[in-house]
Amino acid sequence: MASQTQVSGAEPARASWINDPKFRGIFFQLVVAAAIIAFVWWIVGNTTENLRRANIASGFGFLNGRSGFDLSQSLIAYSSNSTFGRALVVGLLNTMLVAVTGIITATIVGFIVGIGRLSKNWLIARICTVYVEVFRNIPPLLVIFFWYLGVLSVLPGPRDSVDLPLGSYLNNRGLFLPRVIWDQAAWVIPVSIAAAIIAIVAIGIWARRRQAATGRIFPMFRVGLAIFIGLPVITYFLAGSPATVELPELSTFNIRGGWTIRPEFLSLYLALSFYTASFIAEIVRAGVLGVSKGQSEAAYSLGLSPRRTLRLVVVPQALRIIIPPLTSQYLNLTKNSSLAIAVGYADLVAIGQTTMNQTGQAIEVVAIWMVVYLGLSLLTSGFMNWYNAKMALVER
Amino acid sequence: MNKLLVGILGGAVMALGVSAASAQTLNDVKSAGSVKCGVHTGLAGFAAPNDAGEWAGFDADFCRAVAAAVFGDGEAVTFVPTNATERFTALQSGEIDLLSRNTTWTLSRDTTLGLTFAGVNYYDGQGFMINSTALPDINSALQLSGAAVCVQSGTTTELNLADYFAANNMEYNPVVFQGFEETNAAYEAGRCDAYTTDASGLYALRLTLANPDEHVVLPEIISKEPLGPAVRQGDDQWFNVVKWSLYAMIQAEELGVTQDNLEEMLNSENPEIRRILGQEDDSTIGEGLGLENDWVVNIIREVGNYGEVFDRNIGAGSPLAIARGLNALWTDGGLQYAMPIR
Numbered sequence: 001m002a003s004q005t006q007v008s009g010a011e012p013a014r015a016s017w018i019n020d021p022k023f024r025g026i027f028f029q030l031v032v033a034a035a036i037i038a039f040v041w042w043i044v045g046n047t048t049e050n051l052r053r054a055n056i057a058s059g060f061g062f063l064n065g066r067s068g069f070d071l072s073q074s075l076i077a078y079s080s081n082s083t084f085g086r087a088l089v090v091g092l093l094n095t096m097l098v099a100v101t102g103i104i105t106a107t108i109v110g111f112i113v114g115i116g117r118l119s120k121n122w123l124i125a126r127i128c129t130v131y132v133e134v135f136r137n138i139p140p141l142l143v144i145f146f147w148y149l150g151v152l153s154v155l156p157g158p159r160d161s162v163d164l165p166l167g168s169y170l171n172n173r174g175l176f177l178p179r180v181i182w183d184q185a186a187w188v189i190p191v192s193i194a195a196a197i198i199a200i201v202a203i204g205i206w207a208r209r210r211q212a213a214t215g216r217i218f219p220m221f222r223v224g225l226a227i228f229i230g231l232p233v234i235t236y237f238l239a240g241s242p243a244t245v246e247l248p249e250l251s252t253f254n255i256r257g258g259w260t261i262r263p264e265f266l267s268l269y270l271a272l273s274f275y276t277a278s279f280i281a282e283i284v285r286a287g288v289l290g291v292s293k294g295q296s297e298a299a300y301s302l303g304l305s306p307r308r309t310l311r312l313v314v315v316p317q318a319l320r321i322i323i324p325p326l327t328s329q330y331l332n333l334t335k336n337s338s339l340a341i342a343v344g345y346a347d348l349v350a351i352g353q354t355t356m357n358q359t360g361q362a363i364e365v366v367a368i369w370m371v372v373y374l375g376l377s378l379l380t381s382g383f384m385n386w387y388n389a390k391m392a393l394v395e396r
Numbered sequence: 397m398n399k400l401l402v403g404i405l406g407g408a409v410m411a412l413g414v415s416a417a418s419a420q421t422l423n424d425v426k427s428a429g430s431v432k433c434g435v436h437t438g439l440a441g442f443a444a445p446n447d448a449g450e451w452a453g454f455d456a457d458f459c460r461a462v463a464a465a466v467f468g469d470g471e472a473v474t475f476v477p478t479n480a481t482e483r484f485t486a487l488q489s490g491e492i493d494l495l496s497r498n499t500t501w502t503l504s505r506d507t508t509l510g511l512t513f514a515g516v517n518y519y520d521g522q523g524f525m526i527n528s529t530a531l532p533d534i535n536s537a538l539q540l541s542g543a544a545v546c547v548q549s550g551t552t553t554e555l556n557l558a559d560y561f562a563a564n565n566m567e568y569n570p571v572v573f574q575g576f577e578e579t580n581a582a583y584e585a586g587r588c589d590a591y592t593t594d595a596s597g598l599y600a601l602r603l604t605l606a607n608p609d610e611h612v613v614l615p616e617i618i619s620k621e622p623l624g625p626a627v628r629q630g631d632d633q634w635f636n637v638v639k640w641s642l643y644a645m646i647q648a649e650e651l652g653v654t655q656d657n658l659e660e661m662l663n664s665e666n667p668e669i670r671r672i673l674g675q676e677d678d679s680t681i682g683e684g685l686g687l688e689n690d691w692v693v694n695i696i697r698e699v700g701n702y703g704e705v706f707d708r709n710i711g712a713g714s715p716l717a718i719a720r721g722l723n724a725l726w727t728d729g730g731l732q733y734a735m736p737i738r
Contacts, residue, residue, distance in 0.1 A: 069554045071572075149585075157586050172586055172587060251542055254543070264571075341574055344574075353481050354550050358550065360509040
């Protein structure tokens with residue numbers, strides 16, 4: 001009885017230290033930490049010992065060795081005299097290229113299809129539904145094969161290329177586009193684009209202030225677009241057209257000159273974009289449906305047009321629902337880009353495998369892959385978290 | 397940071413390595429009851445499943461020869477198909493005991509991959525194949541500047557290709573795949589103008605194309621590709637078993653011992669034949685290797701001598717019809733030469 005009184009009182013019973021929850025907590029955490037350290041220690045020792053015993057070279061010194069192989073696509077200068085390290089950087093850039101272009105396209109297509117599924121037009125809504133259901137339910141690897149083997153491989157050879165407008169060609173070696181070669185005076189173009197952006201931002205601030213003060217609405221989108229396109233175009237002609245166009249031409253084997261987009265990149269890019277877009281479409285649809293109907297009704301009753309209701313009331317609220325799942329789709333797309341290996345696109349995994357095979361340094365190359373994909377994923381989710389925080393409901 | 401990662405990954409990669417790295421391969425093979433042999437995923441004439449679903453070919457028969465030497469049974473082989481990039485890891489990790497897969501012997505492979513080549517069973521060189529209907533004017537590899545070339549990644553072929561085009565100031569556009577099948581499919585679909593690999597591989601591949609007559613192998617051989625079986629480093633006993641199995645096959649051809657005349661040869665008066673077939677009194681021909689004294693007899697009975705294996709799979713008696721060339725016996729002006737078995 002006496003003990004019960006003590007327990008219910010303000011002072012807890014002074015039990016043995018074995019039963020002290022605080023002590024127990026610390027004790028078990030220490031045990032787990034020690035076990036993990038011992039496990040890692042054992043693994044490192046075991047690996048080092050086995051590598052040494054099997055006479056397998058280890059360490060990252062191989063990155064400075066001459067690679068000896070060529071790559072089909074590179075964003076930076078690369079030849080077979082470059083190092084393995086540079087080859088891996090080329091692979092990383094190729095991975096990022098397909099990931100970034102894929103994310104942009106998937107987002108645009110996904111938003112269009114997602115909104116399309118909500119359309120009151122029966123045909124548009126059904127087409128969008130079929131698109132989503134088809135692409136969402138096929139493994140991404142098959143989508144890549146579909147584009148590579150089903151669409152791009154069956155195109156005619158270089159001699160029977162499909163002629164496209166503006167001197168472009170399409171054949172089973174890729175898409176050949178004219179390339180613009182800028183003269184020295186072309187520096188004015190980027191400058192004019194920068195000037196256009198600054199002007200648009202300035203006009204935007206002015207328009208918002210004017211609207212706050214007088215309530216008059218400025219047609220910002222149209223004016224902005226006109227400045228963004230018009231200023232660089234006018235500058236281009238004022239500077240005396242400082243650019244020439246190199247057209248692709250047929251040579252012995254292939255089409256030369258111009259700007260080539262290889263079928264390996266094209267199939268991977270298209271597959272990843274259209275596959276991921278089907279998921280983004282569903283996320284967008286869920287986001288828009290997640291905004292209660294009362295919100296748009298309230299906006300209409302205030303006299304806002306349907307378009308302005310969508311832009312000012314529905315989309316900002318829908319974005320809060322859309323962004324978090326969108327982040328994981330972006331991460332998925334980046335990671336799925338490693339399927340490049342199936343069609344021979346020189347991404348980080350493909351070049352890593354070649355490096356692994358030429359040097360035999362499997363553990364090091366796998367470590368590099370893991371660190372790089374982890375880094376890319378953390379960067380993407382870091383950016384998306386920042387954007388999400390910016391978009392979150394500002395509570396007053 | 398690096399050490400930690402190496403450790404974590406190492407745990408996964410080398411978990412099997414504890415037993416694999418031990419120098420007891422022969423005992424492990426004997427207790428497992430079969431030789432785990434890494435072969436090509438499907439290269440006609442070298443290693444490919446036949447109509448009956450059995451692995452057949454020059455490299456597959458070498459696996460059988462080693463199994464015959466160890467067990468007296470050429471079928472005591474577990475075939476493990478490996479692609480170009482995973483073959484060395486499979487050997488390092490102990491997944492296979494023997495790699496018999498058109499693998500070129502190079503310095504860096506010998507010194508950094510933890511493996512040892514047990515000899516050369518095929519002297520090869522790298523060549524190019526083109527579709528002569530699509531490219532009728534091309535009759536030399538030196539005319540290939542600007543071509544798209546299909547090549548399998550992780551091979552010495554890929555490196556020789558880069559060196560050859562650089563040395564001749566020619567440009568090319570590599571189209572690189574991991575798998576043999578993907579590379580072939582890309583070539584057949586017209587993704588590339590030329591296909592490059594070892595000449596033996598080109599002849600084998602050509603047979604599997606839809607219209608073999610449309611494709612020609614260009615005359616240039618741009619590299620030396622000595623192909624041979626490889627084993628893990630650090631196990632001299634197993635290394636000896638594999639190495640001498642190959643020499644026994646070559647020596648048997650030199651002595652004229654074949655699958656057909658084996659029974660007669662067992663009663664031969666020729667002391668050299670009696671010695672290698674273990675017919676001498678108190679023969680110790682298998683002792684040093686940890687094998688029975690009739691190990692050579694078993695090899696010949698199960699697969700035949702080097703010449704028979706060559707003819708049956710890739711030589712005159714096969715659709716590939718590759719000439720012996722460098723692979724003739726040294727007595728016929730070739731390079732195949734066995735160390736004396738005594």
